[in-house]
Amino acid sequence: MLISRRAALAAALASSGWLLAACNKPAPEAAAPAAPASAASVAAAPAPKVYTVGTDATYAPFEFQNEKGEIVGFDIDVMRAAAEKAGIQVQFVATPWEGAFNALAQGDRDALVSAITITDERKQTLDFSEPYFEAHQLIAVPEKSKVAKLDDLKKKKVGVQTSTTGEEVVVKLQGKTSDLIKRFESVPLALTELAAGGVDAVVADNGVVEAYVANNPNAKFKSVNDSSFAPEMYGIAVRKGNTELLQKINTGLAAIKADGTYQKIHDQYFKAGK
Secondary structure, rough: OOHHHHHHHHHHHHHHHHHHHHHHOOOOOOOOOOOOOOOOOOOOOOOOEEEEEEEOOOEEEEEEOOOOOOOOOOOHHHHHHHHHHHOEEEEEEOHHHHHHHHHHHOOEEEEEOOOOEEOHHOOEEEOOOOEEEEEEEEEEEEOOOOOOOOOOOOOEEEEEEOHHHHHHHHHHHHHOOOOOEEOOOHHHHHHHHHHHHOOOOOEHHHHHHHHHHHHHHHHOOEEEOOOOOOOOEEEEEEOOOOHHHHHHHHHHHHHHHOOHHHHHHHHHHHOOOO
16 A cells, blocks of 8 residues: 555646646737738739720721731721720720621620711611711722713622611612612722622722722722712710710820820821811
8 A cells, every 4th residue: 555655646746846847838929910911912903904806807908817817907007006005005906897786786805996987877786986987988899980970880780898887878879679789798809800890890999999999909900089988087986975985085085186296197098188
């Protein structure tokens, strides 16, 4: 029993010593304060919106694809310069003319820049920027053609691009049911048909006709004006009610007109002072 008690006492003392040692153990150093959250740990700011701009890139010199497949042209340079002044980013997307307005309405495009004439009918479903270019219709015919005015096309086969003001002019002349009106997806296709003899004339915007005649001398075309061709104004189109984007575009257009940027772009593609 004595041994047992001594053993118990020793065990108790040993235990007390351990507890005392444990109680006297230095406290661990306090953890260093947490470092401020780094910039990388903070949620990244959302990337700036890139507005998709549809354009029918078959309408030189306004919009077309160069040898590298890049979309270039007068409209493209104007839109890009205006966007830069407005502090917005844009991306151009080749968009067939016939589907362009639907693409805009459905939200697949934020804007359209494609030599679009501002008309009362289009303003019912679209909103337009301030005008940025004045145009009018022009007739393209072979050099030896006797066509001298619009009325001379009354009984001739005339090529037009579908859903354009050129088509409207010829429909007004020949009537809605005329089978002499030949419709094409683009003006270059209509002009190709003119070169092949499939139509007698093509009616389209002056800038396009003049550029084609000048750049394709082997086609041996000439252009014919008519006093009935009224001035037309081009505008950049956005969805109806998109006032925020429209205001930015108008701000950019006003800025490039004021500082001379617009005139420089105009002179690059058209004769100065035209």
